[in-house]
Amino acid sequence: MKLVTCGLPYANGKAHIGHLRTYIPADVYVRYLRLLGEKVLFICGSDCHGTPIVVNAEKEGISPKELVDRYHEHFQKVFKELEVEFDFYGRTDAEYNHRRTQEIVKTLMDKGYIYAKEIELAYCPKCDRFLPDRYVEGICPYCGAVARGDECDQGCGRHLEPGEILQPKCKICGSPAVFKKQKHYFFKLTAFKDFLMDYLENKLQGTSNALNYAREWVRRELKDWCITRNLEWGVKFPGENLVVYVWVDAPIGYISFTEQACKLKGCNWEDIWKNGEISDITHFIGLDIVYHHCIFWPAMLKGADYSLPKAVVASGMVKVEGKTFSKSRGYVVWVEDDYLKAGFHPDYLRYYIVSYTSHEKDLNFSWRVFKDKVNNELIGTFGNFIYRVLHFAWKNFGRVRMNVDKETLEKISNVKDKIVESLKVWEFKEICDAFMELATFGNEFFQSKKPWELIKTNREECERVLANAIQLVKALLIFAYPVMPKSMENVAKVINLDLKNARLDDALKVDDVVELSKPKIPFEKVEDKKIEEMERIMIERIRRAESGEKEKEEELVDIKDFTKLDIRIGKIIKAERIKGSKKLLRLEVDIGGEIRQIVAGIAETYSPEDLIGKLVPVLVNIKPAKLMGVESRGMILAVDVDGKAVLLQPEKDVPVGSKIR
Numbered sequence: 001m002k003l004v005t006c007g008l009p010y011a012n013g014k015a016h017i018g019h020l021r022t023y024i025p026a027d028v029y030v031r032y033l034r035l036l037g038e039k040v041l042f043i044c045g046s047d048c049h050g051t052p053i054v055v056n057a058e059k060e061g062i063s064p065k066e067l068v069d070r071y072h073e074h075f076q077k078v079f080k081e082l083e084v085e086f087d088f089y090g091r092t093d094a095e096y097n098h099r100r101t102q103e104i105v106k107t108l109m110d111k112g113y114i115y116a117k118e119i120e121l122a123y124c125p126k127c128d129r130f131l132p133d134r135y136v137e138g139i140c141p142y143c144g145a146v147a148r149g150d151e152c153d154q155g156c157g158r159h160l161e162p163g164e165i166l167q168p169k170c171k172i173c174g175s176p177a178v179f180k181k182q183k184h185y186f187f188k189l190t191a192f193k194d195f196l197m198d199y200l201e202n203k204l205q206g207t208s209n210a211l212n213y214a215r216e217w218v219r220r221e222l223k224d225w226c227i228t229r230n231l232e233w234g235v236k237f238p239g240e241n242l243v244v245y246v247w248v249d250a251p252i253g254y255i256s257f258t259e260q261a262c263k264l265k266g267c268n269w270e271d272i273w274k275n276g277e278i279s280d281i282t283h284f285i286g287l288d289i290v291y292h293h294c295i296f297w298p299a300m301l302k303g304a305d306y307s308l309p310k311a312v313v314a315s316g317m318v319k320v321e322g323k324t325f326s327k328s329r330g331y332v333v334w335v336e337d338d339y340l341k342a343g344f345h346p347d348y349l350r351y352y353i354v355s356y357t358s359h360e361k362d363l364n365f366s367w368r369v370f371k372d373k374v375n376n377e378l379i380g381t382f383g384n385f386i387y388r389v390l391h392f393a394w395k396n397f398g399r400v401r402m403n404v405d406k407e408t409l410e411k412i413s414n415v416k417d418k419i420v421e422s423l424k425v426w427e428f429k430e431i432c433d434a435f436m437e438l439a440t441f442g443n444e445f446f447q448s449k450k451p452w453e454l455i456k457t458n459r460e461e462c463e464r465v466l467a468n469a470i471q472l473v474k475a476l477l478i479f480a481y482p483v484m485p486k487s488m489e490n491v492a493k494v495i496n497l498d499l500k501n502a503r504l505d506d507a508l509k510v511d512d513v514v515e516l517s518k519p520k521i522p523f524e525k526v527e528d529k530k531i532e533e534m535e536r537i538m539i540e541r542i543r544r545a546e547s548g549e550k551e552k553e554e555e556l557v558d559i560k561d562f563t564k565l566d567i568r569i570g571k572i573i574k575a576e577r578i579k580g581s582k583k584l585l586r587l588e589v590d591i592g593g594e595i596r597q598i599v600a601g602i603a604e605t606y607s608p609e610d611l612i613g614k615l616v617p618v619l620v621n622i623k624p625a626k627l628m629g630v631e632s633r634g635m636i637l638a639v640d641v642d643g644k645a646v647l648l649q650p651e652k653d654v655p656v657g658s659k660i661r
Contacts, residue, residue: 008047026284031482045090050246051134063625088261120179124170210314214294279307330545347484355432475507575608592657599632
């Protein structure tokens with residue numbers, strides 16, 4: 001059994017074009033393996049922990065779990081629409097991943113690979129708390145650029161250990177931070193240097209960008225990793241009031257997700273993860289997480305007596321309209337809002353992602369290039385041949401006796417061999433080039449044989465020409481199926497070809513007779529007007545980003561959705577500040593016969609004493625959430641004015657508990 005994984009999408013924002021550089025090629029790879037008859041398990045899941053999730057959840061006044069739930073569901077929906085089909089899609093905050101993470105951490109501790117050490121950490125005197133990495137901003141000690149607590153994200157890109165950053169300040173209140181000592185736990189990465197050099201030089205396969213980058217890091221320096229953080233959200237570190245670093249529990253998700261997938265598929269997860277030194281595991285990742293997958297992850301696995309991955313396949317980066325991908329600067333394409341909701345076919349994007357360039361090189365997404373690839377390649381070459389052949393054969397014969405020439409089968413065989421060889425080195429563009437070459441050959445064959453003239457003079461010879469052309473169509477459907485599954489399945493129905501159960505060798509099998517039904521045009525043209533519209537949206541997004549405006553999203557709701565909300569007038573009877581938070585207040589609110597504790601992000605606008613006695617609308621039937629360790633059982637409604645919360649209040653006194661309709 002082969003295992004293929006994708007780097008876990010972070011459940012902290014929506015899917016964008018950059019994400020797809022990993023997930024679509026991985027799905028294409030798995031589909032080709034299955035066409036070759038391989039047994040493959042394909043897994044992924046949401047990365048649910050880490051400081052950014054806690055920070056964003058606090059900004060929105062919701063719990064980290066609520067934030068994760070939102071984006072976990074979003075990614076599942078997007079993957080489904082793009083035909084990216086995982087055997088199991090998990091989440092790292094699930095009990096099964098907590099359990100497996102703690103088991104591995106305890107094993108590493110028992111074997112002496114995790115040790116305790118007092119270190120100096122950024123501490124905010126004003127908030128009276130130690131600051132996790134993303135709550136800290138300062139100066140990189142290596143290059144002098146402005147950096148966040150765990151990475152020099154605007155400069156040299158180096159990972160920063162807790163306590164390394166210079167001139168730290170608290171991102172919560174903006175005050176200068178000081179360094180205080182606290183006990184934390186470290187993974188002894190330095191103990192694995194010799195192992196890692198041998199593994200990277202002699203055993204690990206993959207793309208050269210991943211392997212070369214990792215080898216250079218190991219040759220240059222390795223430091224022990226601090227693997228604990230001061231957060232409540234995460235996998236608890238055994239015996240301490242700390243959680244493990246997100247880059248510990250996230251890759252362990254590969255193991256726990258495999259366990260869950262095997263329960264569904266009836267296989268044994270230990271055959272994959274406990275099966276000797278190297279197992280047939282392939283990780284598809286982005287170039288920005290090579291260090292974690294080629295150095296930190298295999299060292300953890302080795303230390304805990306798990307099998308090591310066989311290959312790491314890293315994609316190049318993504319540009320948008322020739323510019324460096326940047327959400328903050330507006331150079332981004334959102335998969336759901338910009339692409340799917342605009343009505344573009346998922347297969348067009350799948351084809352663009354894998355056919356544009358070598359998997360290791362940077363991919364540039366341009367709406368104009370997108371249009372040209374669809375209209376010229378998919379429609380002008382590929383779709384044109386398929387539709388001409390099938391429509392002519394259906395109209396003039398209905399059923400075709402398959403008398404196929406040896407030369408046609410040799411051409412198909414050569415293309416099949418190119419696909420297989422390209423797959424071995426993860427060159428998906430070469431695969432697309434191969435089947436497009438076959439489509440070009442088909443067009444030339446069909447045009448040169450002129451069946452529209454043969455039908456008038458030699459019907460038998462015309463049928464023989466169509467048999468060869470239909471065999472080429474069959475091969476194209478099979479060869480292109482992993483890249484464009486939905487489109488190819490629709491066309492395959494015309495010749496009764498079952499692609500879900502097909503094998504690559506079926507492209508060379510010749511049926512006695514092929515029965516045809518009426519074909520439809522396989523691809524729709526992308527119009528200039530539509531592309532101009534998408535370009536206007538991007539230009540406006542860039543303008544907003546440059547001016548500092550926030551991009552607005554409009555989502556209409558049904559009246560039935562509104563009636564589900566239980567909103568009542570409540571009276572605030574007590575209010576106090578929450579220690580360590582600049583924005584949050586703890587309120588006690590009478591909602592009519594019941595006192596509710598509610599946490600509200602209104603401390604920057606209102607002082608506690610000014611709130612006593614105020615009537616406010618309260619959303620009562622919202623799920624309870626914990627903010628800064630305080631449970632909130634309701635939500636006060638307010639208006640955002642220049643980043644400050646302004647409470648809504650009734651025009652005149654109304655009874656406490658009155659429902660808003």
